[in-house]
Amino acid sequence: MKFLIIITGPTAIGKTTAAIETARYFQTDIVSADSRQIFRELSIGTAVPSPSELAAVKHHFIHSHSLYDSYNASRYETEAIELLEALFKKKDIVVMTGGSMLYIDAICKGIDDIPDIDPELRKNLKTRLESEGIESLRLQLKKLDPSYYSQADLKNPARIVHALEVCMMTGRPYSSFRKEVPKKRSFCILKTALNCNRDELHNRINNRVDDMIARGLEQEAFQMFPLRHLNSLNTVGYREFFDYFEGKTSKETAIELIKRNTRRYARKQITWFRKDADVNWFKPNEMTRLLEFIDKSIRNK
Numbered sequence: 001m002k003f004l005i006i007i008t009g010p011t012a013i014g015k016t017t018a019a020i021e022t023a024r025y026f027q028t029d030i031v032s033a034d035s036r037q038i039f040r041e042l043s044i045g046t047a048v049p050s051p052s053e054l055a056a057v058k059h060h061f062i063h064s065h066s067l068y069d070s071y072n073a074s075r076y077e078t079e080a081i082e083l084l085e086a087l088f089k090k091k092d093i094v095v096m097t098g099g100s101m102l103y104i105d106a107i108c109k110g111i112d113d114i115p116d117i118d119p120e121l122r123k124n125l126k127t128r129l130e131s132e133g134i135e136s137l138r139l140q141l142k143k144l145d146p147s148y149y150s151q152a153d154l155k156n157p158a159r160i161v162h163a164l165e166v167c168m169m170t171g172r173p174y175s176s177f178r179k180e181v182p183k184k185r186s187f188c189i190l191k192t193a194l195n196c197n198r199d200e201l202h203n204r205i206n207n208r209v210d211d212m213i214a215r216g217l218e219q220e221a222f223q224m225f226p227l228r229h230l231n232s233l234n235t236v237g238y239r240e241f242f243d244y245f246e247g248k249t250s251k252e253t254a255i256e257l258i259k260r261n262t263r264r265y266a267r268k269q270i271t272w273f274r275k276d277a278d279v280n281w282f283k284p285n286e287m288t289r290l291l292e293f294i295d296k297s298i299r300n301k
Contacts, residue, residue: 002088002187003298007097008033008104008273009194010266012204014284016049018194019097023057025291026093031080032061033098033107036235038076041067041224044217045237047208067224067232074114077106081185088187093298101272108191110183117165125161125168137164145173158231190297191279192290195270202263209259212237218251236261 005026007019023030032038036046040063048062060083065071084107087094098104105111129137137160142149144167153159163174170177195201221241224233228242237258244254273279282290 001092001301003093003301004084004107004185004187004189005093005095005294006033006104006108006189006191007095007194008099008191008269008279010201010269011047011099011262012208012266013194013196013201014204015097015099015194016047016053018284018287018290019095020049020053020057021287022291022294023095026095026294028091028093028095029058029060029087031083031087031094031096032059033076033080033096033100033103034061035071035073035076035098035100035103036232037062037098038065038071039063039067039232040065042220042238044212044215044220045235047212067227067230071232073100073102073106074111076103077111080107084187099269101269107185108182108189112177114166114177115170117169121169122161122165125164129157129161134160137161140164141167144168145175147173148175158234188301190294191276192293193273193279193281194284195281196283201266205262205266206259209237209255209262213255217241221245236265 005022007015007022009015019030034046036042037048038061039046042048043063049059054062061076061080080103084094096104096107102111125137134154134157137157138149138154141152141160141164145163148163152163166172166174166177196204217237218241221238222245224238225242225245227233228239233239233242240249240254240257240261243249243257244251249257280293282293
């Protein structure tokens with residue numbers, strides 16, 4: 001029997017450290033489930049593991065693709081499952097870690113078979129978003145797919161645009177493509193997550209951002225500034241500096257917004273993972289308990 005051990009949780013909680021310790025304990029590899037660490041052009045703002053951490057355990061999907069690649073959760077599912085099948089030929093246990101919710105869902109449940117979207121349609125919808133605002137697109141989505149509208153994140157323009165793309169491209173509601181039954185996998189999945197109290201998490205986030213600034217996040221963001229139109233760079237830590245470079249905010253404000261927006265993202269991650277009853281929660285300093293839980297769970301299968 002093969003086991004995929006998932007270690008997830010909010011940003012800055014210590015997933016990398018926990019995953020490395022777990023992988024070393026089981027003498028196995030780590031597969032990253034981080035939608036930004038995958039890009040080789042980004043390092044500081046994506047909190048890529050340090051050279052010593054990467055050397056400690058074999059990592060996959062770290063700096064493996066380019067920002068110029070058209071990459072999404074569906075492609076990740078295909079590539080990651082192919083990798084896992086290969087790894088499981090040599091190993092009984094593999095560790096997966098990251099906080100990208102859709103990437104983890106892609107492995108645990110599978111991504112819906114949604115058709116490719118016409119680039120011209122996507123361009124037109126994004127133009128409408130800029131000229132008319134998100135409310136116009138929300139109202140259209142409500143008419144075309146009231147079921148998805150009732151559960152969608154209506155504050156997320158990318159989700160609204162994507163749902164409309166599918167509705168308009170196929171003539172079917174976006175919700176009709178969303179699977180209720182998870183895909184079957186050839187391995188067992190054990191989900192764990194790290195968390196701590198709110199104040200400690202906020203301190204971790206603030207300290208991480210300060211460390212990123214000290215290591216040159218501003219310079220990294222400036223190098224990416226000409227590529228700011230790429231969806232991959234619509235990311236906390238970069239878009240706030242882009243506004244600063246365009247004169248919309250001060251540098252101090254940009255840094256404070258990075259901290260605030262990272263805290264908000266962490267809350268979103270926690271909410272998402274708490275909805276999954278299969279996730280087993282641990283504190284960052286409970287590594288012994290975490291490893292004992294994994295050991296026991298494997299033995300009892």
